[in-house]
Structures are given as structure tokens and as C-alpha cells.
Amino acid sequence: MKSIPIILLGCGGVGRQLLHHIISCRSIHYKQGIVIKVVGVSDSRSLLVSDDIMLTGMEDEFLAAICHAKSAGSPLKSPLNLGHCRLFTEKEAVEKIVATASSLGGTTGLAVVDCSASAETIDVLKHVSSLGSCVILANKKPLTCAIEDFEKLAFHFRRIRFESTVGAGLPVIASVTRLISSGDPISRIVGSLSGTLGYVMSELEDGKAFSEIVRAAKSLGYTEPDPRDDLSGMDIARKGLILARLLGWRINLADIKIESLYPSEFGPDSMSTEDFLAKGLSHLDEKLKERVATASLKGNVLRYVCVIQDLRCNVGIQELPKDSALGRLRGSDNVVEIYSRCYEKSPLVIQGAGAGNDTTAAGVLADIIDLQDLFA
Amino acid sequence: MKSIPIILLGCGGVGRQLLHHIISCRSIHYKQGIVIKVVGVSDSRSLLVSDDIMLTGMEDEFLAAICHAKSAGSPLKSPLNLGHCRLFTEKEAVEKIVATASSLGGTTGLAVVDCSASAETIDVLKHVSSLGSCVILANKKPLTCAIEDFEKLAFHFRRIRFESTVGAGLPVIASVTRLISSGDPISRIVGSLSGTLGYVMSELEDGKAFSEIVRAAKSLGYTEPDPRDDLSGMDIARKGLILARLLGWRINLADIKIESLYPSEFGPDSMSTEDFLAKGLSHLDEKLKERVATASLKGNVLRYVCVIQDLRCNVGIQELPKDSALGRLRGSDNVVEIYSRCYEKSPLVIQGAGAGNDTTAAGVLADIIDLQDLFA
Ligand SMILES: NC(=O)c1ccc[n+]([C@@H]2O[C@H](COP(=O)([O-])OP(=O)(O)OC[C@H]3O[C@@H](n4cnc5c(N)ncnc54)[C@H](OP(=O)(O)O)[C@@H]3O)[C@@H](O)[C@H]2O)c1
Ligand SMILES: NC(=O)c1ccc[n+]([C@@H]2O[C@H](COP(=O)([O-])OP(=O)(O)OC[C@H]3O[C@@H](n4cnc5c(N)ncnc54)[C@H](OP(=O)(O)O)[C@@H]3O)[C@@H](O)[C@H]2O)c1
Numbered sequence: 210m211k212s213i214p215i216i217l218l219g220c221g222g223v224g225r226q227l228l229h230h231i232i233s234c235r236s237i238h239y240k241q242g243i244v245i246k247v248v249g250v251s252d253s254r255s256l257l258v259s260d261d262i263m264l265t266g267m268e269d270e271f272l273a274a275i276c277h278a279k280s281a282g283s284p285l286k287s288p289l290n291l292g293h294c295r296l297f298t299e300k301e302a303v304e305k306i307v308a309t310a311s312s313l314g315g316t317t318g319l320a321v322v323d324c325s326a327s328a329e330t331i332d333v334l335k336h337v338s339s340l341g342s343c344v345i346l347a348n349k350k351p352l353t354c355a356i357e358d359f360e361k362l363a364f365h366f367r368r369i370r371f372e373s374t375v376g377a378g379l380p381v382i383a384s385v386t387r388l389i390s391s392g393d394p395i396s397r398i399v400g401s402l403s404g405t406l407g408y409v410m411s412e413l414e415d416g417k418a419f420s421e422i423v424r425a426a427k428s429l430g431y432t433e434p435d436p437r438d439d440l441s442g443m444d445i446a447r448k449g450l451i452l453a454r455l456l457g458w459r460i461n462l463a464d465i466k467i468e469s470l471y472p473s474e475f476g477p478d479s480m481s482t483e484d485f486l487a488k489g490l491s492h493l494d495e496k497l498k499e500r501v502a503t504a505s506l507k508g509n510v511l512r513y514v515c516v517i518q519d520l521r522c523n524v525g526i527q528e529l530p531k532d533s534a535l536g537r538l539r540g541s542d543n544v545v546e547i548y549s550r551c552y553e554k555s556p557l558v559i560q561g562a563g564a565g566n567d568t569t570a571a572g573v574l575a576d577i578i579d580l581q582d583l584f585a
Numbered sequence: 586m587k588s589i590p591i592i593l594l595g596c597g598g599v600g601r602q603l604l605h606h607i608i609s610c611r612s613i614h615y616k617q618g619i620v621i622k623v624v625g626v627s628d629s630r631s632l633l634v635s636d637d638i639m640l641t642g643m644e645d646e647f648l649a650a651i652c653h654a655k656s657a658g659s660p661l662k663s664p665l666n667l668g669h670c671r672l673f674t675e676k677e678a679v680e681k682i683v684a685t686a687s688s689l690g691g692t693t694g695l696a697v698v699d700c701s702a703s704a705e706t707i708d709v710l711k712h713v714s715s716l717g718s719c720v721i722l723a724n725k726k727p728l729t730c731a732i733e734d735f736e737k738l739a740f741h742f743r744r745i746r747f748e749s750t751v752g753a754g755l756p757v758i759a760s761v762t763r764l765i766s767s768g769d770p771i772s773r774i775v776g777s778l779s780g781t782l783g784y785v786m787s788e789l790e791d792g793k794a795f796s797e798i799v800r801a802a803k804s805l806g807y808t809e810p811d812p813r814d815d816l817s818g819m820d821i822a823r824k825g826l827i828l829a830r831l832l833g834w835r836i837n838l839a840d841i842k843i844e845s846l847y848p849s850e851f852g853p854d855s856m857s858t859e860d861f862l863a864k865g866l867s868h869l870d871e872k873l874k875e876r877v878a879t880a881s882l883k884g885n886v887l888r889y890v891c892v893i894q895d896l897r898c899n900v901g902i903q904e905l906p907k908d909s910a911l912g913r914l915r916g917s918d919n920v921v922e923i924y925s926r927c928y929e930k931s932p933l934v935i936q937g938a939g940a941g942n943d944t945t946a947a948g949v950l951a952d953i954i955d956l957q958d959l960f961a
Contacts, residue, residue, distance in 0.1 A: 234768035241742070241766065366617070367958060372763075378927055380763055380935075384756045390617065390954035391754070391947035392610035534936065537913055542931050551754055551944040552937050555918050559756075560910065561933035568927040571767035578766035582743060582958040 211242055213577060213584045214266060214313055216249035216258075216306055218333075219325030220285065223347050223373075224250075225276040226570035227324060232269045234574065243581055248309065248319075250275055253327070255285045256302035258309070260293045267294065303333050307340070314341035318584040320577055323348040324570075335361045338368065343583060345576045347373040347569055349447040356459050363454070368583060370576035375448045376402060376543045376563040378572035384559060385455055388549055395456060397548040397556075398517040399527075402448045404541035404564045405431050405439040406470075406513040410526075411539045414510050419470075419497045420490035427486065431541070435482045440470035442513070442524045449515035449522045458520060468525025470513070504528045510536050534558040587618055589953060589960045590642060590689055592625035592634075592682055594709075595701030596661065599723050599749075600626075601652040602946035603700060608645045610950065619957055624685065624695075626651055629703070631661045632678035634685070636669045643670065679709050683716070690717035694960040696953055699724040700946075711737045714744065719959060721952045723749040723945055725823040732835050739830070744959060746952035751824045752778060752919045752939040754948035760935060761831055764925055771832060773924040773932075774893040775903075778824045780917035780940045781807050781815040782846075782889040786902075787915045790886050795846075795873045796866035803862065807917070811858045816846035818889070818900045825891035825898045834896060844901025846889070880904045886912050910934040 217224055231245050238245060246266025249258040257275070259267045267275075271294070275285065286296050297305045306321065313319035320343040323330050328350040335358065338344050344362060346352060352359055352371060362369055372382045381400075388395055401407045408431060412422040423440070426432050432439050446465045453460055473479075475489040504511050509528040512535050516523045529536045534556070538544050543563025546556035562568055593600055607621050614621060622642025625634040633651070635643045643651075647670070651661065662672050673681045682697065689695035696719040699706050704726040711734065714720050720738060722728060728735055728747060738745055748758045757776075764771055777783045784807060788798040799816070802808050808815050822841045829836055849855075851865040880887050885904040888911050892899045905912045910932070914920050919939025922932035938944055 230768055237766070237768050378763075378767070378769075379933065380756055380760045383759060383763065387748075387754075387756055387759065387951040387955070388947070390613070391951040392606055392613050393754075393944075393947050540931070551941075551947055555916070555938060557755065557935075557937035559933075559935055561928050562931060565927075568769075571764070571769050571927055575763040575767040579763070 210239075210244055211581055211584050212244045212246055212317065213320060213581060214246045214248045214317065215320045215322050215577065216251070216309065217247060218251050218321065218323045218330055219327070219348065220250055220252045220275065220279045221324065221326065222566040223569045223573070224324035225279060226566040227322070227573050228272045228276050230570050230574050232272060235269070238578070241578070243578065245577065247272055249306065250285065251302055251325075252279065252285050253325070254299055256297040256305060257285055257294045258297065258305055260295055306333055307336050310337035310340040310342040316585065318343065320345055320580060322346075322573060322577065323351060324573065326350070328354060331358050331362075338362055338365050341368075343368045343370075343580050345369070345573055345580070346371040347573050349374045349444075349451060352454070353447040353450050353462055356454070356461055359454055368580070370579060371451065372576050373569045373572035374451050376400070376545060376559070376561075377565060378568035378575070379543060379545070379559055379561050379563055381452075381545050381559055382455065384557065385452065385547065388547065388551075388557075389456070393549045393551045395547060395549045396518065398452055398515075398545065399529075399535060400448070400452075400515050400543065400545040401512055401535055401538055402445050402515055402543055402545070402563060403439060403513065404543065404562070405436075406445070407538060407543065408541045410510075410512050413497060413501050416501075418491075418494045420494050423490055424486055435477065435485075437471060437475075437477060437482070437485060442467045442469055445513070445515050446522075446524045449517055449524055452515075453517050453522045456517070458522075460520075460522065464522070466521075466523045466525070500526065512536070512538065534560065586615075586620055587957055587960050588620045588622055588693065589696060589957060590622045590624045590693065591696045591698050591953065592627070592685065593623060594627050594697065594699045594706055595703070595724065596626055596628045596651065596655045597700065597702065598942040599945045599949070600700035601655055602942040603698070603949050604648045604652050606946050606950050608648060611645070614954070617954070619954065621953065623648055625682065626661065627678055627701075628655065628661050629701070630675055632673040632681060633661055633670050634673065634681055636671055682709055683712050686713035686716040686718040692961065694719065696721055696956060698722075698949060698953065699727060700949065702726070704730060707734050707738075714738055714741050717744075719744045719746075719956050721745070721949055721956070722747040723949050725750045725820075725827060728830070729823045729826050729838055732830070732837055735830055744956070746955060747827065748952050749945045749948035750827050752776070752921060752935070752937075753941060754944035754951070755919060755921070755935055755937050755939055757828075757921050757935055758831065760933065761828065761923065764923065764927075764933075765832070769925045769927045771923060771925045772894065774828055774891075774921065775905075775911060776824070776828070776891050776919065776921040777888055777911055777914055778821050778891055778919055778921070778939060779815060779889065780919065780938070782818075782821070783914060783919065784917045786886075786888050789873060789877050792877075794867075794870045796870050799866055800862055811853065811861075813847060813851075813853060813858070813861060818843045818845055821889070821891050822898075822900045825893060825900055828891070829893050829898045832893070834898075836898065840898070842897075842899045842901070876902070888912070888914065910936065
């Protein structure tokens with residue numbers, strides 16, 4: 210049996226789902242000759258580490274109890290029975306992770322899995338990576354910081370995986386990586402990478418008013434608590450940046466042209482979420498209606514996409530042919546079109562649900578298993 | 586630098602394109618810290634092996650010369666200047682391959698790449714696999730023989746790759762493998778896995794007569810020399826079998842229900858290709874026309890697909906909703922829809938060109954690079 214010890218950073222929706230997946234896949238992985246040992250779990254405040262790292266990792270009952278407590282809103286330390294684990298505070302945590310990486314990283318192997326939503330994990334990730342550990346991310350932030358930091362992480366390219374940062378479990382990063390290593394030069398990637406904005410754009414196409422669509426989406430729970438977090442395009446820009454950097458481009462978030470779906474005078478600094486929903490939004494209806502109509506006259510539809518082409522990454526509304534994969538898109542699926550020498554006239558298309566804890570955590574788990582050859 | 590020694594079986598359209606890709610990707614792979622060393626190339630008659638296996642493999646000029654001679658129709662031995670290579674006859678070839686595998690397989694690693702179209706490579710592939718070598722296939726036949734043979738090859742699952750056997754370079758096998766290892770149970774795979782039949786079905790949808798479509802496809806070079814090789818569905822059944830076996834099903838080709846697009850009385854045993862095209866075909870027009878019309882009344886379209894579901898694999902014409910990924914398909918792209926827990930209502934869809942030497946060889950090369958961690 211091959212053992213893959215992991216330390217999980219972040220125990221929110223995705224992190225907990227990952228622990229559940231690991232537990233429920235025990236027999237599948239056993240048949241593949243693999244055991245995933247969870248040796249540490251952290252949240253924003255503390256880190257729990259199994260005292261018995263080399264032997265068993267934490268027991269499944271214990272992992273389930275952690276999930277149960279965390280989803281009830283308790284911090285990691287209480288009210289759990291600590292078993293054979295030790296709790297470290299935020300400050301000690303980094304030291305402990307680095308110590309574990311330096312004892313396991315270059316030998317049996319260790320994987321540090323970032324399911325946090327924090328920009329602050331970058332330092333510990335760079336450190337453990339330099340010590341020979343594997344790094345797996347659902348968290349986009351460490352990959353969208355300064356290019357120098359990205360390059361330090363990506364330098365050990367065989368030891369890092371980040372499928373779930375773009376399109377959740379959809380095999381986008383894996384497919385782009387395959388094309389690159391087969392020498393098939395990618396000339397263009399266009400993606401609808403937000404389920405929320407995919408939904409908004411297809412409702413707009415059906416003639417509904419923007420303000421109504423956004424209000425409905427918010428009440429259906431499709432948006433972030435403040436829908437402007439979706440409408441700003443920032444999250445999509447991070448995904449575009451990750452794809453562009455994967456292509457070897459040395460660009461930063463500031464180099465991406467982002468078209469926000471609301472003007473800055475309706476931003477969070479000027480207006481509460483309630484005011485935005487009740488008043489601000491309706492001012493945007495007319496202009497979008499006109500754009501939809503203009504596009505439609507040309508047989509086109511509007512999509513909110515990320516376009517990566519000619520060393521530029523742009524995020525915003527584009528007019529696209531109705532009969533392309535992106536043009537046909539309805540609802541909240543993500544779609545990515547990849548154009549290359551092999552997929553020149555007709556792109557390689559990957560489509561499916563691009564968000565949700567289940568698929569995101571499944572993508573992280575597939576990444577962990579994909580790294581198995583690096584473990585003893 | 587990591588060195589990946591390969592022996593290539595088959596030097597036809599795909600095999601030669603692979604050699605070209607390897608040569609033109611030298612600098613990309615060099616940046617990734619990888620050198621692919623071609624230590625042997627075979628065709629149906631003989632095997633050329635570099636005498637100097639551990640040092641350099643064959644030189645790029647020499648590989649280019651092999652391709653040039655083979656594409657001009659010469660066998661491997663003449664008129665090449667053999668350089669530091671030795672030529673083995675068909676019988677000696679297997680011994681030489683096994684000897685190379687046993688000296689490299691368990692240590693530095695060796696990859697045997699099957700780009701032949703032969704069912705006879707299975708024995709040497711099983712042998713080298715048991716000796717620790719990696720096996721990469723574009724050739725479907727060794728994977729669609731008896732289940733026992735398949736299982737012997739697939740037993741060393743981390744050392745085998747066969748992306749290009751289904752949908753050429755499209756990341757179908759890689760995506761299914763990811764879903765399996767993340768414990769996301771696949772409930773259904775539906776694929777349009779033949780560019781030729783994809784084209785035929787979308788032309789039928791446009792109201793053209795079957796006989797005309799097939800004759801036009803043949804004259805455009807879209808079909809095999811005898812179009813019945815496409816219309817029989819046999820090639821798609823092999824692809825379906827590979828997918829079903831990947832899901833862990835212990836089935837054989839004989840267990841697959843295949844709907845041929847021509848009746849057995851029009852088969853190659855009863856009728857020449859010319860007679861089939863000139864006379865046989867037109868007898869099939871009426872019935873297909875009716876089926877298209879019946880489907881259309883229900884808002885459906887006909888697609889020639891492989892359906893893998895409930896432990897059954899069926900190949901043939903299916904009525905599918907016009908607004909599904911498969912229903913919207915036009916032209917010769919392949920499309921695969923994968924349904925699982927994570928992709929339940931809306932499937933994971935992968936679409937793009939599913940044939941051609943360039944994309945097939947690129948898929949093989951991506952498989953080779955994907956195995957890099959197993960090489961010294
Ligand atoms: N959900 C999706 O559909 C999806 C899809 C793709 C990618 N992602 C990404 O996956 C990540 C996790 O998403 P989520 O929905 O699970 O978020 P979440 O529910 O907000 O959970 C975030 C977790 O990270 C922890 N955390 C915060 N700062 C930390 C730090 N410095 N060190 C360690 N842990 C820290 C939090 O701790 P506390 O519990 O103490 O607050 C919390 O447990 C995010 O980066 C998100 O963008 C999510
Ligand atoms: N082309 C595509 O689009 C595509 C897509 C997916 C998969 N594939 C698969 O890829 C494989 C190669 O296709 P292709 O188009 O390159 O075929 P091809 O042009 O017919 O070439 C076949 C090659 O295999 C050699 N060969 C035959 N028997 C052999 C044996 N026992 N040992 C070693 N070599 C042997 C042949 O030798 P000679 O030169 O002496 O005849 C020839 O060089 C096939 O299995 C095909 O199904 C092709």
C-alpha cells in the first residue's frame with residue numbers, strides 16, 4: 210500500500226466535503242493500493258495535528274467529528290475530544306506544518322491541500338514546496354498573487370495541482386496541461402467561468418431585465434451575499450490569470466482588463482448591498498437591454514467571458530455566435546473553448562457544473578490521487 | 586534531466602506523426618526537464634534498435650529519415666543508412682523488445698508505445714508490462730481482446746495510458762479516470778465517437794438521402810476505403826468497450842449490442858464495395874428517412890452513439906433531445922457526455938475533433954509525458 214499523508218488548510222464548505230469524500234472513497238482507493246492519511250487539519254485560528262503522523266493519520270470518526278463541529282460553527286479546538294492529536298495556535302501552526310514537510314517532504318512525501326479562502330497561505334505553501342512536498346489548491350489566491358510567488362510555486366510543476374481553481378472539478382487545467390506537453394500551441398481560450406454570470410446572461414437573452422434577474426438569482430441563493438462580488442468579474446479574472454500563467458505568460462491581475470457589470474459609483478464603498486439591489490441595479494437595465502438587442506440583430510448573443518489570446522487576458526461581455534458552444538450555453542454550466550493547432554476550426558470544448566462543494570472537493574481529491582507516483 | 590526511453594510499435598500515419606511531434610517538442614520538453622529517447626521503431630516486418638540505448642537513442646535526423654522512407658512506402662530496412670542501429674526481423678524483434686524491457690523496465694524505465702493497427706502486439710505488451718515497463722496505446726485492439734488480457738495490461742494501471750484510443754487527443758479517458766479516483770460514480774456515458782457517423786447523422790437530419798451522404802463522404806475521403814468499416818459500428822464498439830472496462834466492467838466485445846447501418850446481406854461477404862455503393866446503399870434510404878421524421882415529430886434527432894449504462898454497452902442509432910450536447914452536434918466532431926453524482930442533471934461534456942494523425946499523436950505524446958514521474 211502507498212500512503213499519501215495530507216495536511217488540509219481550511220475546513221469550510223470545500224474542505225469538509227473533501228474530508229467526507231476521503232472517508233467514503235476508502236475502499237475505492239484501497240483497491241488502487243492507496244491510503245490517504247489526514248495528518249493535519251487547520252482553520253483560520255488553529256491547526257490540529259495527529260501525534261502519530263507516520264502510522265495512521267487521524268481516524269475517520271475523528272475527521273467526521275471535526276466536520277460536524279466545524280459545520281455547527283465551532284472553532285477547531287472545542288468541543289472535540291482531541292484523541293491522539295495536538296492543537297496548535299495560528300502562530301505555531303505554520304512552524305508545525307513546515308516541520309512536518311521537512312520530515313516527510315523529500316522522503317515518503319507530504320501533500321499540503323489548500324481549501325482555505327485566504328491569500329495568506331502563500332508563504333507556507335512556497336516553503337513546503339521547496340522542502341519537497343506536494344501542493345494542491347482549490348484556493349485561487351496563492352496562484353493569483355505576484356508572478357514571482359506563482360513562479361516559485363509552479364517551479365515544482367510536477368508536485369503542484371490546482372484543477373479546482375478553474376471550473377471546479379471540470380478537467381480544464383488537466384486538459385490545457387496535456388495540450389502544452391504535447392506541443393500543441395494554444396492560441397485562444399474563451400471561457401464562461403461563473404455559473405452566476407452564465408445564468409444572468411442567458412436570462413438576459415430571454416428578454417428579462419437585468420435588475421430582476423440579479424434579484425431573483427440572489428433570492429435563489431445563486432449569488433454571493435453581496436451580488437457585486439459576482440458582478441465585478443474579479444473572481445473570473447483570477448481564473449483567467451491562472452489559465453494565462455499556465456500558458457507561461459508572466460502577467461499579473463493588474464494586467465487583466467475587467468469589465469464590471471456595475472459602475473464604480475454603485476460600488477460597495479458608495480452604496481450598501483440593499484441600496485444596490487433596491488435602487489442601483491435598475492439603472493443598468495436599459496443599456497444591457499440595448500446591447501442584447503444589437504447583438505441579436507447580428508445573430509449573436511452576449512456572454513460574460515474570459516478571453517485569453519495574443520498575450521492578453523480580457524474579462525467582460527462579448528458578442529459570440531449563437532451557434533458556438535458558448536453561444537448555446539444555457540443556465541449555470543461553465544464552458545471552456547480551447548483553440549490550438551489540433552483544435553483550430555472547431556475548439557476543444559469542456560462543459561459542465563463549475564461550482565459546488567461536491568464537485569470542487571472531488572476535483573481536489575482527483576488531484577491528490579493523480580500525484581500518487583510521488584509517494585512512497 | 587529525466588530521460589524517457591521509448592520503443593515505438595507501428596510507423597504508419599500516427600507513428601510517424603508521433604516521431605515528428607517528439608522532434609519538434611524537444612525544446613518544450615527540455616524546459617520541463619525531459620528528454621524522450623527513441624531507442625526502437627518497428628513496422629509489421631522489422632524492428633530498428635539503437636545500439637546505444639542508454640546514451641542517446643536515435644538521432645533526430647535519423648528518425649526523420651525513417652519517417653520519410655516509411656511514408657514513401659519503403660520497409661524499415663532500406664534504403665536507410667543504419668547509423669548506430671541494428672535491424673531485427675519480425676521474429677527477433679519481440680525478443681529484443683523484451684530484452685530491452687527487462688534491462689530498463691524496472692530501473693530507469695522504458696515505455697513501449699503501440700501505434701500499430703495490429704491485434705498481435707498484446708503478447709509483447711503484457712510481457713513488457715510485467716517487466717515494469719510503461720505501455721501507451723493508440724491501438725485499440727490490445728485493449729479490446731479477451732477480458733483476461735485487458736486485465737493483465739490494466740493491472741499495472743499507473744503504468745498504462747491509452748487516451749488516444751477513444752476520441753483521439755480529446756481528454757476522455759483522463760477525465761473518466763479523474764472521476765473514478767475522486768469517487769464520483771459514473772452512471773452513464775453517451776458518446777458520438779465516430780467523425781464519419783457524426784457527419785452522416787447530421788446530414789440525415791438536414792433531409793439528405795443516406796445513400797447520397799455516404800457516397801459524398803466516401804468521395805471526400807471521410808470514410809474508410811470500404812465505408813462499411815465505418816457503418817458497421819465495430820470501431821465505436823471497441824471504443825465503448827474500452828470505456829466500459831475502464832469503469833471496471835468485465836465485459837467482452839461479444840457482449841456489446843451493435844446496430845450496423847447496413848444489413849448482413851449487404852456485407853462484404855455478399856457484395857463488393859462498388860456494388861454496395863452503387864446498389865445496396867439506396868435500399869436503406871427510405872427507412873432511415875422515416876426514422877428521422879418520427880424522431881423530429883418528438884423534437885428529437887437521431888445520433889449514432891455508444892451508450893454505457895446499467896452494465897450494458899449499446900452501439901447504434903438513438904433518439905436524443907435536440908437541445909442536448911449530442912443533439913446540437915453538427916459535422917464531424919466527437920462528443921462525450923458523462924453523467925455522475927457531480928454531473929447528474931447536466932452532464933460533463935467533452936467535445937472536439939476525435940480523429941486525425943496530428944491530434945492522435947499529440948494525445949499519445951501527452952500520455953508519455955504524463956508518465957514522467959516513473960522515469961529516472
Ligand atoms: N465552493 C465552491 O464552489 C468553490 C469552487 C472552486 C473553488 N473554491 C475555492 O475553495 C476555497 C474554499 O471555499 P469554501 O467555499 O470552502 O470557503 P469557506 O467555506 O469560506 O471556508 C474557508 C475555510 O478556510 C479557513 N481559513 C481562512 N483563513 C485561513 C488560513 N489563513 N489558514 C487556514 N485556513 C484558513 C476558514 O477558517 P474558519 O473556519 O476559521 O473561518 C474556513 O474553514 C476558496 O478559496 C474558494 O474560492 C470554491
Ligand atoms: N489515425 C487516426 O485518426 C487514429 C485515431 C485513433 C486511433 N488510431 C489508431 O492508431 C493506430 C495507428 O493508426 P494509423 O492510422 O497510423 O495506421 P496505419 O497508417 O495503418 O499504420 C499502422 C502501422 O502499424 C504497423 N504494424 C502492423 N502490424 C504490426 C505489428 N505486428 N507490429 C508492429 N507494427 C505493426 C504497420 O507496419 P507496415 O508499415 O509494415 O504496414 C504500420 O506501420 C491504429 O490502431 C488506429 O486504430 C488512429
